[in-house]
Amino acid sequence: MDLSLTAYVILGWLDERARSGYDIKQVADLSTRHFSAISYGQIYPELKRLTEAGLVEPEDSPTGARQRTVYRLTEPGRRALSEWVSDPTIDACELRDQMLLRLFFSDATGTPEKLGLLRAMRARHQEVAASLGSIEPMVSALAQENGHPMHHEVLNFGIGLHSWCADWCTQLEARLTQGESR
Amino acid sequence: MDLSLTAYVILGWLDERARSGYDIKQVADLSTRHFSAISYGQIYPELKRLTEAGLVEPEDSPTGARQRTVYRLTEPGRRALSEWVSDPTIDACELRDQMLLRLFFSDATGTPEKLGLLRAMRARHQEVAASLGSIEPMVSALAQENGHPMHHEVLNFGIGLHSWCADWCTQLEARLTQGESR
DNA sequence: GCTCACATGTAATCCGTTACATGATTCT
DNA sequence: AGAATCATGTAACGGATTACATGTGAGC
Numbered sequence: 001m002d003l004s005l006t007a008y009v010i011l012g013w014l015d016e017r018a019r020s021g022y023d024i025k026q027v028a029d030l031s032t033r034h035f036s037a038i039s040y041g042q043i044y045p046e047l048k049r050l051t052e053a054g055l056v057e058p059e060d061s062p063t064g065a066r067q068r069t070v071y072r073l074t075e076p077g078r079r080a081l082s083e084w085v086s087d088p089t090i091d092a093c094e095l096r097d098q099m100l101l102r103l104f105f106s107d108a109t110g111t112p113e114k115l116g117l118l119r120a121m122r123a124r125h126q127e128v129a130a131s132l133g134s135i136e137p138m139v140s141a142l143a144q145e146n147g148h149p150m151h152h153e154v155l156n157f158g159i160g161l162h163s164w165c166a167d168w169c170t171q172l173e174a175r176l177t178q179g180e181s182r
Numbered sequence: 183m184d185l186s187l188t189a190y191v192i193l194g195w196l197d198e199r200a201r202s203g204y205d206i207k208q209v210a211d212l213s214t215r216h217f218s219a220i221s222y223g224q225i226y227p228e229l230k231r232l233t234e235a236g237l238v239e240p241e242d243s244p245t246g247a248r249q250r251t252v253y254r255l256t257e258p259g260r261r262a263l264s265e266w267v268s269d270p271t272i273d274a275c276e277l278r279d280q281m282l283l284r285l286f287f288s289d290a291t292g293t294p295e296k297l298g299l300l301r302a303m304r305a306r307h308q309e310v311a312a313s314l315g316s317i318e319p320m321v322s323a324l325a326q327e328n329g330h331p332m333h334h335e336v337l338n339f340g341i342g343l344h345s346w347c348a349d350w351c352t353q354l355e356a357r358l359t360q361g362e363s364r
Numbered sequence: 365g366c367t368c369a370c371a372t373g374t375a376a377t378c379c380g381t382t383a384c385a386t387g388a389t390t391c392t
Numbered sequence: 393a394g395a396a397t398c399a400t401g402t403a404a405c406g407g408a409t410t411a412c413a414t415g416t417g418a419g420c
Contacts, residue, residue, distance in 0.1 A: 004407075005280060012287030022371050032286065035277040039409055044373055066416045068371065082290045088298065090306055093282070095217040095343070097275035098187060104214065104336040105194030107329060108264045114332070116270065124272055147289060150296070154286040157350055161277070164346050168339055186379075204399050221381055226401055248388045250399065 003080065006042045007050060011073060011081040014056060016148055018072040021047055030135060031151070034128055034158050047071055055080055099124070111180050115173060122169035129162040185262065188224045189232060193255060193263040196238060198330055200254040203229055212317060213333070216310055216340050229253055237262055281306070293362050297355060304351035311344040 003011075013024050021043045028038045050056040055077035061070045073081070099121050106114045132155055143152035185193075195206050203225045210220045232238040237259035243252045255263070281303050288296045314337060325334035 005283070006407080008287070009283065012283075012290070015287065015290050020371075021373090026370095032283075034275075035279060036283055036286075037276060037408090040371095040373075041375090041410075042408065063370080064417070066371065078290065081287065082295075085284045085288045085291050085299070086295045087284070088302060090302055091280040093216075093277065093279035093306070094219060095275065095277050097217060098273040099275065100336065100339070101187070101191065101194075101214075101218055102267045102269070104218075104332055105190075105197065105263065106267045107332045108194070108197050108260065109267050113264075113268045117267070120270060120272055124275070150286055150289045153354060154282065157282070160350060161343075161346070164343070168342060172335060188379085202399075203401090208398095219380090222399095222401075223381065223383095223403090224379080245398080246389070248399065 001053060001080075003050075003055075003084075004046070006038065006046050007055075008081065008084045009036060009038060010043065010046055010050065011055060011077055011084075014071055014073045015078065015081055016146060016151075018059065018061075018070040020061070020068050020070045022068075023070070031132075031139065031155060034132070034162070050077070111176055115176055115180075118169050118173050118176070122166050122173065125162045125166035125169065129159050129166065132159045132162070185232075185237075185266075186228070188220065188228050189237075190263065190266045191218060191220060192225065192228055192232065193237065193259055193266075196253055196255045197260065197263055198328060198333075200241065200243075200252040202243070202250050202252045204250075205252070213314075213321065213337060216314065216344070232259070293358055297358055297362075300351050300355050300358070304348050304355065307344045307348035307351065311341050311348065314341045314344070 009028070010024060013019055013027060019027070021040065024043055025038065025040060028036065047056065047058075051058055051071070054074060056071040057074050058069050058071050061068050099117060103114070103117050103121065106117060136152075136155060136159065139155050140152050143149045191210070192206060195201060195209060201209070203222065206225055207220065207222060210218065229238065229240075233240055233253070236256060238253040239256050240251050240253050243250050281299060285296070285299050285303065288299060318334075318337060318341065321337050322334050325331045
């Protein structure tokens with residue numbers, strides 16, 4: 001039984017608590033968007049497959065007459081998740097960033113365009129850091145309560161990473177501005 | 183005429199000099215692998231499309247009897263590239279990293295597994311930083327020669343980013359080790 | 365009554381990798 | 393002679409996004 005990456009991500013979210021497909025999308029968009037996006041087009045079919053494989057269990061949980069199905073991990077599901085986490089495979093990582101790519105090739109234009117790009121990049125990284133910072137207190141509290149401290153640690157990783165990126169942009173902006181006036 | 187991201191990346195590499203499909207793959211694997219991977223299955227069909235669109239021009243450049251076609255930017259190609267670079271659109275970025283994802287969900291296991299993951303992550307980031315560092319002198323020299331200083335700047339971004347990631351891993355390792363012995 | 369958030373799903377499409385196929389040249 | 397590298401391509405597959413389709417409930 002080999003599962004897709006998406007399958008493990010779903011199992012991971014269900015480890016914390018029973019969730020509907022909608023819930024998974026909400027919480028992922030809020031807290032892991034910056035390193036792992038997920039869409040309904042993957043979630044619902046994958047939940048079906050995981051149910052068939054016996055790794056998750058559906059349970060009806062309607063809100064009034066509004067249909068809602070939450071899923072919880074089964075024992076095999078929990079085992080599959082912890083095996084995936086413990087897997088010592090070293091995978092490459094990739095920072096997918098079209099703006100960084102544009103900056104890389106920006107010698108095809110002039111300094112004003114480079115500066116424009118850099119300022120936009122810096123603003124974006126600052127915004128991501130700020131938006132992650134705004135959920136930090138909540139995640140910190142939740143992480144302690146339900147025994148998932150790593151959610152908090154990795155959130156801080158994201159904040160630190162994007163702050164570092166913003167600083168790098170600031171420094172390069174300064175050097176480009178100096179070079180321009182020289 | 184709207185081009186794929188891959189198309190622009192190819193135009194970008196051809197801005198520096200005329201290159202074959204093989205050359206593009208080589209240079210991309212060496213210097214932008216950590217933020218933009220590319221495969222032959224994309225390169226060759228895309229070079230064909232770009233030729234049909236008149237953005238690049240093929241030229242036979244055999245090595246003895248071994249066939250080789252290099253491509254160079256046409257004026258419309260250069261224009262398309264600089265328009266893409268100057269595009270003020272702000273795109274989201276995503277750090278695709280399966281190990282970070284595993285770490286995020288690693289509360290499904292114990293501290294030894296977390297530490298194992300962290301050490302592997304740190305080693306990986308250190309290796310990427312070192313491997314980028316080893317080409318830095320060459321890229322620095324090339325960047326000055328052929329007027330592509332941004333290649334060098336973005337390389338330094340990569341080195342700094344992966345060094346920062348390695349440091350973050352070291353710090354979390356220390357805290358987890360402390361917590362373990364407490 | 366209208367709009368927004370809740371909630372579930374499918375189909376078309378795109379993007380990208382992997383595997384395969386072929387052949388020449390250079391180095392050991 | 394054999395292995396590694398240079399060089400070009402295609403086909404199949406899988407993963408992921410987008411657009412679409414449908415309906416409920418809560419608040420204004």
